[in-house]
Amino acid sequence: MRFCADTWFLLKICEKDKKALEIIRNLRHKEDILIIPYITLAELYKKLSQVGVSMIKIDEFIDSLEASEKIEFIAIDREIARRAAKISLSFPAPLIDSVILAIAMLTNCNVIITKDAHFKKAKLKLINW
Numbered sequence: 779m780r781f782c783a784d785t786w787f788l789l790k791i792c793e794k795d796k797k798a799l800e801i802i803r804n805l806r807h808k809e810d811i812l813i814i815p816y817i818t819l820a821e822l823y824k825k826l827s828q829v830g831v832s833m834i835k836i837d838e839f840i841d842s843l844e845a846s847e848k849i850e851f852i853a854i855d856r857e858i859a860r861r862a863a864k865i866s867l868s869f870p871a872p873l874i875d876s877v878i879l880a881i882a883m884l885t886n887c888n889v890i891i892t893k894d895a896h897f898k899k900a901k902l903k904l905i906n907w
Contacts, residue, residue: 781905782813782882784875784892785821792826792839797907801891805848812849815881817874852881871896 781801790798805812819840826836843849854862854877861880866873871894879900882890890897893906 779808779810779889780813780885780887781810781889781891782815782878782885782887783818784878784890784894784897785818785825786893786906787891788814788818788822788843789825792822792831801905805846810848812846813881813885813887814843814849814851815878816851816853817877821874850885852885854881858884869896869899 787798787801791802802812804810822840823833823836827833844851852858858877858880861884862873862876865871865879866876869876869879871879875894875896878890878892879897881887882900882902887902889903889905890900891905897904
């Protein structure tokens with residue numbers, strides 16, 4: 779299974795949410811891969827900084843994710859940008875979420891881990907709680 783993470787999921791990991799940590803633990807024992815769009819890191823830095831988390835702590839958290847062989851980080855390239863623009867025009871979704879959806883589609887993800895309802899139109903399985 780190929781999962782794509784929204785920023786919400788990364789925040790749940792930071793909160794040590796049981797279900798989020800279970801998903802991360804299960805990656806180690808299965809053929810599953812977690813895709814994390816780099817764009818989610820900008821949102822993560824912002825949201826954690828707003829509640830007083832230091833940049834050093836945020837960097838340490840991201841470093842721990844980057845160290846995993848089961849997690850792939852994807853940057854925006856031209857194809858992703860084009861697809862995100864089309865998605866943003868088709869769905870009533872913010873551009874960041876359109877980028878996440880474009881990355882999920884172009885990397886053949888089966889599941890998006892998110893709480894955002896506008897992803898429901900994408901015809902991918904959603905995991906939220």
